[in-house]
Amino acid sequence: MAEARFVEGYLGYLLGQANHALYRDFDAHVRAAGLSMIEWRVLATLHDGEPLTVSQLALEVLSKQPTVTKLVQRMAEQGWLVLQADPQDQRRTLVSVSAGGKRLARPLVEKARQHEAAMLRSLGSAEQVALKRLLAKLAGR
Structure with missing residues (x-):
């Protein structure tokens, strides 16, 4: 009997595969709306919450702060975000x-x-x- 491959039981691999399966089909909806996945993550994070600092937002959307800084400036220019x-x-x-971003x-x-x-x-x-409870626990929430 063959032993299971390491990756088949490795948490990082399994989480990555699950993430890929989740977003593989949903990506088409995001693209049809004219958004990139990171723009979607920004809007999804902010649409029903309090304003966040750029550094907090970068942590939430799993991206580097310089990338998010440029991104939010561009999204604000498009009327989707408000910076203050x-x-x-x-x-x-x-x-x-913004109201347009919420729409x-x-x-x-x-x-x-x-x-x-x-x-x-x-x-x-x-x-x-x-x-969901276990994943949140692993994520430190």
Whole structure:
């Protein structure tokens, strides 16, 4: 009997494969909306939350701060984001989603929810809750 390959049981590989499976089909919706995946992650992160600093946003969207700095400037120029100085520290910029950004994000968020439900259909509801709880725990949340 052949022993299973290392990667078949390696958490990083399994998480990567699951991430790829989740975004493989959803990517078409993001592209159809005229967005890149990182633009989608920015809008999804900000659409229903408080403004974030650029450094906080970079952590949330899993990207480097210089990349996010340029990205949010471009997205603000497109009317999707609003940039303002942090009233508590004028050196920091707060990023929030504009009304136009919310209009762009809202249907994609709904499609993301539907896509996630379809991906998780093979799991029972308790397994779905446990999976999300365990992943959040691993992520340090």
